[in-house]
Amino acid sequence: MERLLNVIMTIGSRSRIDRAQLFDVIPDYANAESDDAAEKMFERDKAAILELGLPLVSERDTWDESRVLYRIAGGESTGALDVTPQEYTVLLAASRAWDDAAAGGAARRVRSKLLSLGIEADPDLLRRTPRGSLESLPVLTPLLEAVTQSRRVQFSYRTADGRLSDRTLEPWVVAVHEGRWYAWGHDVDRAEARLFRASRVETYPRLKGRATADRPRHTSIAEALERADAGADTARAVLDVEPFKALALRDQLGAPLEERRIELPELPRTQVRRRVLAETRWITLLSPQPWRRELAGVLTGVARVHEGPAELAALESATPRSGPRIRVSPSGTDHLSRLIGEASYVLSRGEVELEQIAEEFAISTEQVITDLQVLFVCGDLGTGWEDLIEAEWDSGIVRVRNADALRRPLRLSAPESTALLAGLATLDPAAGEESEVVDSARRKLSAHLGEEEREEVGRAQEPAPSEQPSGVPDDGSAAPAPAGAHEVGGGTGAARRQGVLRAVREALAEGDSLVIRYSPPTTPGTTVRVVRPLELLTVGTRSYVRAHCELAGEERRFRLDRIVEVLPDDAATSDPGSVSQEAGASSSGRVAGGSWLRLQGGGRWIAEAFEADEIRDGESGESFAHLPDPVRSALVDAVIEAGGSAEVLEPAELRDEIVTISWGAAERHGDGQSVG
Structure with a gap:
């Protein structure tokens, strides 16, 4: 890593340098066992520099065509992401959706590269932007690379029925559905399109040869799920829904909060069945009659299975x-990306507190000091040891000097851009008034990726009301979509959601409390709560507000789509039509x-x-x-939804x-x- 940083500093500190000069001043090249060993070492370093996102350029000397010169391009030719401070802020928020400890290289490098842009985030916007939650898996980097490079990939896969088998896939799209990653493409061994859940990949995928199957013109995870519905038994189902319950469904249809009789658009039988089972406490299917009888049988089976003591x-x-047999450690490229990001971050600001760097890069202060110690022994070796990077961290203040070659933004690769698009998708459910900023950031990121016509890459698919993405079948092929996978309308619910979200954001900004009318998941009617919002967050397509609840005397999560309304401050007692506060307080728990x-x-x-x-x-x-x-209520609903x-x-x-x-x-x- 130190060699690579020295190469970058030495090339980047001058207008251009030839290979012979570089080989003379870089100790590892000069001390190589042979010229061939030095050449191979340099070729690996060139590939790593390009992977980092630095625009390394090689060109022939105009006076001597046998002489190759190297430089790192600057200015507009770098191809770095060009975003406004507001767009940068939501991208930075999107990068928080990843768990760096578990994510692959593409996701791990995203935050460092964003911080290398030298743009100041809008602190108020950053505070209002929700914290997303995105499945973080080390297998994603090779899967994303296989898509962008049109390659085959091999891995061991555990199907939904528990079988482990070796698979060869030519992935067409790797994308997120409900915060979970999926790969859809051509299964070489089965000679047909299949859908795979990334979390069920149990060995690190290996790139193996070029893809040969024709790629569909339009590809998305939604399309993979919808294909299985072609020719399925469909109808316009009619439901009876308890007032103030199934609010997400009511919002999608624009149905009044107290309306009992709700008609769905034409949907497959399996989707309707899952929708009713998922909220069977509050929803009863009225028609079609054959589907109603089927549900009665399924529910009877669930009840009988659970009667009496369990057989253990x-x-x-x-x-x-x-x-899974996956052991992936951070690569030297990942570490170097962070080093350059840290140096660029400090250089663009003059001086930065040590704790601030640790917080921004999601590492410990001890790791920041270790990184600075690496910078301290590296630099432009072409002019002598006096041109090493100067790094100091006295009194908790970090300064970096003599490192102008690192004062440049790092370009995002295609896999990294796709990973960031997925992080942006986690902000959509609670984007609120900032949705235009999220959309503009997504458009610029898609343009940077060079696939504006395929914005579905890395984006969340249509929301589903259940807790899980049930569109993955037992054998990994395309299967019936989860309940609610089709859009079912809009209407008055959007205005209600926006009003609730606006009030929560204002309370967050001011540190105020709110009086909310809430629909508990396990008791009829509504309850009134006094809460002090602490944070907005999303999990999959669900949005929550983490808040201190006066009634419970502790922090709780409240689903935004279950907040019926925000009441005036003097309405801190239950209204006549609501459940008592005591009933609502005891209805949840783990x-x-x-x-x-x-x-x-x-x-x-x-x-x-x-x-x-x-x-x-x-x-x-x-x-x-x-x-x-x-969570007790969520588990009960999930078991019933599984239908036996x-x-x-x-x-x-x-x-x-x-x-x-x-x-x-x-x-x-x-x-x-x-x-x-």
């Missing part, structure tokens, strides 16, 4: 599953000690959605997952709750039963 023998004899589940086929997504910390494989093909402290493919084994009281809810819903859907 199969769990105790199941074999613990080993984790399952202390965690929960064990038995999962089959269509229910295995629950282990991923709730981030199981242990998975065991049973002798009969089922799997068992332990979920650490899951998931069973709670422990704790027993959770089984009892599922029985009660499922039998009640089954009776509402039984023949001859009417609602309301």
